[in-house]
Amino acid sequence: MKIRQKLTLQFFLMASVILLLFSLTVYILSATYRRDDFYQRLESRAISTARLLIEVDEIDTDLLNKIEEDNPVSLPDEKIIIFNYKNEIVYSTDTRNVILYDDDLLTRIRTSGQIKTKSGRYELMGILFPEEFNRFVVLSAARDIYGFDKMKNLRAILVLLTGIFLLLFYPAGWLFAARSLSPISKVVDRVEEISIASLDLRVDEGNGKDELAHLAHTFNRMLERLETAFEVQKDFISNASHELRTPLTAIRGQLEVLLMKDRTDKEYREATAAVLEDISKLNRLLDRLLLMAHASSEGAREGFREVRIDEILWQAREELLKHEKEYTVTVALDENISDIENLTMRGDEQLLLSAVTNIMENGCKYSPDRSVRVLLSHDTNNILVSFTDNGPGIAEDEIERIFESFYRSKSTSSVRGHGIGLSLASKIIDIHNGKITVTSRQGEGTTIRLAFPAERFIMA
Numbered sequence: 372m373k374i375r376q377k378l379t380l381q382f383f384l385m386a387s388v389i390l391l392l393f394s395l396t397v398y399i400l401s402a403t404y405r406r407d408d409f410y411q412r413l414e415s416r417a418i419s420t421a422r423l424l425i426e427v428d429e430i431d432t433d434l435l436n437k438i439e440e441d442n443p444v445s446l447p448d449e450k451i452i453i454f455n456y457k458n459e460i461v462y463s464t465d466t467r468n469v470i471l472y473d474d475d476l477l478t479r480i481r482t483s484g485q486i487k488t489k490s491g492r493y494e495l496m497g498i499l500f501p502e503e504f505n506r507f508v509v510l511s512a513a514r515d516i517y518g519f520d521k522m523k524n525l526r527a528i529l530v531l532l533t534g535i536f537l538l539l540f541y542p543a544g545w546l547f548a549a550r551s552l553s554p555i556s557k558v559v560d561r562v563e564e565i566s567i568a569s570l571d572l573r574v575d576e577g578n579g580k581d582e583l584a585h586l587a588h589t590f591n592r593m594l595e596r597l598e599t600a601f602e603v604q605k606d607f608i609s610n611a612s613h614e615l616r617t618p619l620t621a622i623r624g625q626l627e628v629l630l631m632k633d634r635t636d637k638e639y640r641e642a643t644a645a646v647l648e649d650i651s652k653l654n655r656l657l658d659r660l661l662l663m664a665h666a667s668s669e670g671a672r673e674g675f676r677e678v679r680i681d682e683i684l685w686q687a688r689e690e691l692l693k694h695e696k697e698y699t700v701t702v703a704l705d706e707n708i709s710d711i712e713n714l715t716m717r718g719d720e721q722l723l724l725s726a727v728t729n730i731m732e733n734g735c736k737y738s739p740d741r742s743v744r745v746l747l748s749h750d751t752n753n754i755l756v757s758f759t760d761n762g763p764g765i766a767e768d769e770i771e772r773i774f775e776s777f778y779r780s781k782s783t784s785s786v787r788g789h790g791i792g793l794s795l796a797s798k799i800i801d802i803h804n805g806k807i808t809v810t811s812r813q814g815e816g817t818t819i820r821l822a823f824p825a826e827r828f829i830m831a
Contacts, residue, residue: 375548382544390536394529401525405518406494410487412446413496417511420451421500424462425507432462446513450493453500454508461507470495470512480508554583558590571598618653622646675717680754680823681747683720687727688745691735698735698742705748714747716754716823718803726799730758730819733793737762738816753822764813773809 424435450470453462458477471490480486480497488495493512500507561574573594576587629642681704688700708714734743738760748755765773774797800807804824811817 375545375552378548378551379541379544382547383540386540386544387537390533390540394533398522398526398529402522405515405522409446409494409513409515409518410496413494413511413513414485414498416446416449416513417451417496417498417509418500420462420511421453421507421509424453425500425502425505435462447516448493449511449513451512452510454510456506458508465512469493470510472510477508481506554587558583558587562590565594618649622649622653625649675719677715678718678720678723679714680716680723680756681714683723683727684745684747684756687724687731690724691728691731695732695735695741698732699740700731700735700743700745702745703747705746708747708749714749714754716803716825718823719799722799723803726796727756729793729796730821734758734760734762734817734819749825752824754825756821756823757818758820759816759818761816764815765809765811765817766813770809770811774807 420435424432450465451462452460452465452470452472454477455461458474469491470493476486476488476497481499484499486495486497488497490512492514494515495510495512497508497510500509558574561572565572573591574587576584576591625642625646629639634642684702688702691700692698731743731745735741740761742761744759746757746759748757773793775794797807800821800823806822808820808822809817810820
């Protein structure tokens with residue numbers, strides 16, 4: 372069964388039960404009101420008749436009968452019987468003896484003071500009417516013909532209206548279900564438009580407050596993750612195919628040239644060394660491409676833990692100088708740093724190490740003296756790391772582009788590189804909620820500043 376049919380059926384059943392309960396309640400309350408009102412009128416007639424007979428000396432039973440014959444307030448088929456303390460009838464309009472009673476009933480009336488009961492088709496009210504020298508019991512009975520006619524009419528109206536509304540509830544439920552499911556239908560239609568080629572499309576979140584809006588928001592977040600995953604995959608394939616082609620072509624060319632004729636041992640060693648160097652560059656390039664893919668993925672933050680930025684700086688310096696012995700990296704700590712908490716942050720140690728190493732390498736690579744100065748400090752909320760080199764500087768119109776993948780400035784085209792380092796560093800800093808800023812003037816060098824939220828501020 373489809374959801375629309377289920378909602379329609381549920382709406383129909385719920386509305387039907389409510390309507391039936393409403394109709395039943397109205398009928399029961401009306402019946403209770405009719406009964407109480409009629410007994411109140413019976414009580415009033417019993418008291419007024421007893422007063423006329425007992426308290427007014429000029430009125431006897433014959434006169435009272437004549438008065439009651441033309442009384443406009445008499446009830447339909449009214450019967451009134453008055454007993455003295457000996458349970459003897461002193462007045463009665465029940466000439467046909469249709470009211471059934473016994474001594475036990477009269478005793479209970481004398482004990483309780485009032486009794487409501489039924490005698491055949493008659494509703495009977497019995498009351499105790501005390502007088503100075505006697506205790507009378509008055510039985511007042513009648514048939515509520517008009518009241519029952521009204522109840523019959525009310526019952527017919529309720530049954531008719533209930534039947535009509537029950538017939539209307541199902542189409543109303545069908546329309547209600549269609550209206551309720553309309554936002555879901557829109558989501559489904561929108562989702563059907565989304566494919567691998569159009570992952571940038573999003574589902575309309577409506578008012579942004581109800582459950583369907585929450586569903587659409589959750590689905591959009593899933594689409595964002597899927598889009599990110601596909602973009603990472605596409606970028607990795609594009610980057611890999613773009614960058615791996617050059618070193619692989621160079622290796623193949625050197626090997627083909629080497630095999631064209633016999634070579635001396637020296638030439639073989641030189642060619643082998645050149646191939647090994649290209650393979651080493653290829654390995655470093657692959658490592659960076661894999662790190663870039665990892666830094667762009669949703670799971671990059673899963674491995675975060677407490678790390679010390681000073682240890683990462685020293686480790687990065689050691690790794691860089693191990694491969695590039697002509698480089699010089701000077702690491703200095705601000706004199707105001709006195710607490711280890713000022714050096715601790717949450718992050719992925721390998722990613723941070725790669726980012727710092729790439730920035731250090733860039734600084735040394737473009738400085739004439741192959742050196743970079745690193746200063747570690749902190750402010751109120753952040754750990755600060757600055758890298759300053761003596762390179763040619765960066766033009767203002769190029770500063771924003773240096774973090775693009777494979778972008779290389781014209782002024783540095785003569786220096787070997789792939790244009791991945793700063794792009795990778797930017798992605799890594801971004802997933803660590805850090806900020807990276809560049810200050811540079813041509814001919815005066817460049818300073819790259821990193822700001823990371825310290826662990827003690829995150830935990831606060």
